[in-house]
Amino acid sequence: MQNRVSPFLISILCIGVAVLYVPIFVLIGYSFNASALVSVWGGFSTTWYTQLIHNDQILDAAWLSLKIGVVVSTGSVILGTLAAISLVRFKAFRGRLLLTGMVNAPLVMPEIITGITQLLLFVSMLNLLGWPHRGFTTIVIAHIAFCSAYVTITVQSRLASADRSLEEAAMDLGSGPVRAFIDTTLPSIAPALGSSWLLSFTLSLDDLVISSFVSGPGASTLPMVIFSKVKLGVSPDVNALASLIICLVGAGVLLAGYLMRRSEQQRVRDAQMAER
Amino acid sequence: MPYNGLAHALPRAARGEWLKRHGKWLIILPPLLFLLVFFLIPFAFALVISFADTAVRVPPFTDILSVSPDWHIHLTLNLGNLKYLFTDEVYGLSYLYSLKTAFFSTLICLAIGYPMALAIARTSKSTQSILLLIIILPFWTSFLLRVYALEGIIRETGLLNSALLWLGIIDHPLQIMRTTFAVYLGIIYSYLPFMVLPLFATLEKLDNSLLEAAADLGSPPWRAFLDVTLPLSMPGIIAGSMLVFIPAIGEFVIPTLLGGPDNLMIGRVLWDEFFGNRDWPVASAVAIVFLVLLVGPIALYQHYNTKQLES
Numbered sequence: 001m002q003n004r005v006s007p008f009l010i011s012i013l014c015i016g017v018a019v020l021y022v023p024i025f026v027l028i029g030y031s032f033n034a035s036a037l038v039s040v041w042g043g044f045s046t047t048w049y050t051q052l053i054h055n056d057q058i059l060d061a062a063w064l065s066l067k068i069g070v071v072v073s074t075g076s077v078i079l080g081t082l083a084a085i086s087l088v089r090f091k092a093f094r095g096r097l098l099l100t101g102m103v104n105a106p107l108v109m110p111e112i113i114t115g116i117t118q119l120l121l122f123v124s125m126l127n128l129l130g131w132p133h134r135g136f137t138t139i140v141i142a143h144i145a146f147c148s149a150y151v152t153i154t155v156q157s158r159l160a161s162a163d164r165s166l167e168e169a170a171m172d173l174g175s176g177p178v179r180a181f182i183d184t185t186l187p188s189i190a191p192a193l194g195s196s197w198l199l200s201f202t203l204s205l206d207d208l209v210i211s212s213f214v215s216g217p218g219a220s221t222l223p224m225v226i227f228s229k230v231k232l233g234v235s236p237d238v239n240a241l242a243s244l245i246i247c248l249v250g251a252g253v254l255l256a257g258y259l260m261r262r263s264e265q266q267r268v269r270d271a272q273m274a275e276r
Numbered sequence: 277m278p279y280n281g282l283a284h285a286l287p288r289a290a291r292g293e294w295l296k297r298h299g300k301w302l303i304i305l306p307p308l309l310f311l312l313v314f315f316l317i318p319f320a321f322a323l324v325i326s327f328a329d330t331a332v333r334v335p336p337f338t339d340i341l342s343v344s345p346d347w348h349i350h351l352t353l354n355l356g357n358l359k360y361l362f363t364d365e366v367y368g369l370s371y372l373y374s375l376k377t378a379f380f381s382t383l384i385c386l387a388i389g390y391p392m393a394l395a396i397a398r399t400s401k402s403t404q405s406i407l408l409l410i411i412i413l414p415f416w417t418s419f420l421l422r423v424y425a426l427e428g429i430i431r432e433t434g435l436l437n438s439a440l441l442w443l444g445i446i447d448h449p450l451q452i453m454r455t456t457f458a459v460y461l462g463i464i465y466s467y468l469p470f471m472v473l474p475l476f477a478t479l480e481k482l483d484n485s486l487l488e489a490a491a492d493l494g495s496p497p498w499r500a501f502l503d504v505t506l507p508l509s510m511p512g513i514i515a516g517s518m519l520v521f522i523p524a525i526g527e528f529v530i531p532t533l534l535g536g537p538d539n540l541m542i543g544r545v546l547w548d549e550f551f552g553n554r555d556w557p558v559a560s561a562v563a564i565v566f567l568v569l570l571v572g573p574i575a576l577y578q579h580y581n582t583k584q585l586e587s
Contacts, residue, residue, distance in 0.1 A: 017410055
């Protein structure tokens with residue numbers, strides 16, 4: 001089958017990929033437009049980028065989003081991995097079906113429903129318990145709830161295919177189950193943990209709908225600020241900001257992917273060496 | 277110190293026994309409780325608040341349960357919100373409109389995504405990983421910003437109109453922004469990777485010897501596709517379709533940024549009810565009815581997804 005890809009399939013693939021990428025490249029191109037009129041090309045300029053540095057509203061929002069992103073992705077990797085271990089290693093326990101459902105549902109649940117229900121919970125909790133105040137804390141909790149689902153799905157498939165013989169050997173040699181897991185299986189699922197940390201980070205950094213619901217006065221994340229600007233139409237400083245975010249995230253993902261693949265290949269090579 | 281050792285050994289053994297039997301709950305409980313409290317229980321709150329009434333206070337709705345000074349508990353259920361949803365036709369129409377939009381966008385995504393996934397699945401392993409990366413990368417970058425980037429292409433003075441004018445195909449710019457077409461375009465553009473990836477996952481696992489057998493027995497390629505490839509890729513078709521269909525029904529960003537006033541999808545109605553009218557009880561009722569409509573598709577998705585994960 002290797003060389004029997006029909007020209008029809010190839011052309012659809014090319015069109016599809018073009019549709020995915022052309023708008024992004026056009027956006028990046030226009031971000032260097034000197035003209036304030038977004039439709040007229042007024043020559044190459046980096047004015048809009050230098051203006052960003054002096055925009056306090058955007059800088060504050062970016063800093064808040066980054067802080068949220070780091071806490072969310074770390075929390076999500078911990079909770080999501082625990083859920084993945086539960087689902088893969090403990091075949092039968094009370095609440096297994098419930099956990100499976102709660103891990104899969106956030107992936108398809110429309111954000112608008114998740115957002116409104118979580119806000120109602122937070123408001124009621126604040127009324128009854130005096131905690132949490134709407135803002136950083138509530139956004140972090142709401143993001144972890146859906147990001148950890150992505151982590152679980154990623155780690156789950158990795159964990160299911162992981163070789164358990166090393167872990168069993170470690171236990172035979174007297175390691176406790178936790179110790180054996182940390183020494184043998186954890187390194188082998190590390191790439192999955194890394195990529196799901198990164199995925200949670202980008203999902204959190206990008207979320208608009210859930211953040212808008214659960215956030216409080218004074219806590220505007222970057223997507224919230226961008227959305228309020230974008231509603232008014234295309235503007236050159238948003239072009240610059242958007243290009244910057246897309247390029248940074250894209251480069252980060254590619255770099256991380258490359259590093260993870262390299263360490264993975266190294267690990268496979270080491271394992272082969274050890275077998276000889 | 278043999279005696280001392282014995283004294284310590286007993287409780288330690290007991291502790292080990294306890295850990296062995298119940299230790300797994302230390303792993304299961306944190307995610308289970310977190311998701312229970314912050315994902316599932318919120319739906320119960322939304323259900324309860326959909327029976328409340330609006331009030332001028334913080335939070336802006338009345339209590340369902342109240343305790344009077346003489347310790348009588350009062351339960352006040354307001355069925356007005358639900359009745360309102362079924363009598364004011366805006367809600368029914370926007371539910372139907374959202375379903376229609378999501379359904380047709382899913383079909384178009386499938387029509388474009390299937391050949392793409394098939395093409396990727398039939399290339400060599402090294403090309404596959406590069407192509408997959410190209411498909412996944414937009415998913416990692418911002419969703420909101422990609423919708424915004426699309427606006428730069430299709431607005432009146434955007435690249436598409438400029439190109440068509442320059443080529444002489446049209447003599448005045450097309451109005452694409454703020455139309456139904458723009459909403460479809462936005463959904464297909466944003467959700468296409470969600471269709472391609474699960475389809476690729478099933479098509480990649482397909483046993484090629486079946487296709488070769490069909491060819492040996494005289495099946496033309498289109499016949500082999502209909503008889504072998506298509507039925508075997510059904511799990512991927514369903515998973516991909518649900519990953520597009522369900523979030524698309526509740527889409528808010530795309531109809532707001534790209535659509536016109538006619539493109540009243542349910543996500544937009546809910547948002548306006550909440551942030552515009554500040555009617556939290558009606559917004560909760562909209563969300564609950566919406567959720568009830570989604571139970572079927574979500575259950576279908578779960579069913580195929582768990583089956584695929586276990587195989």
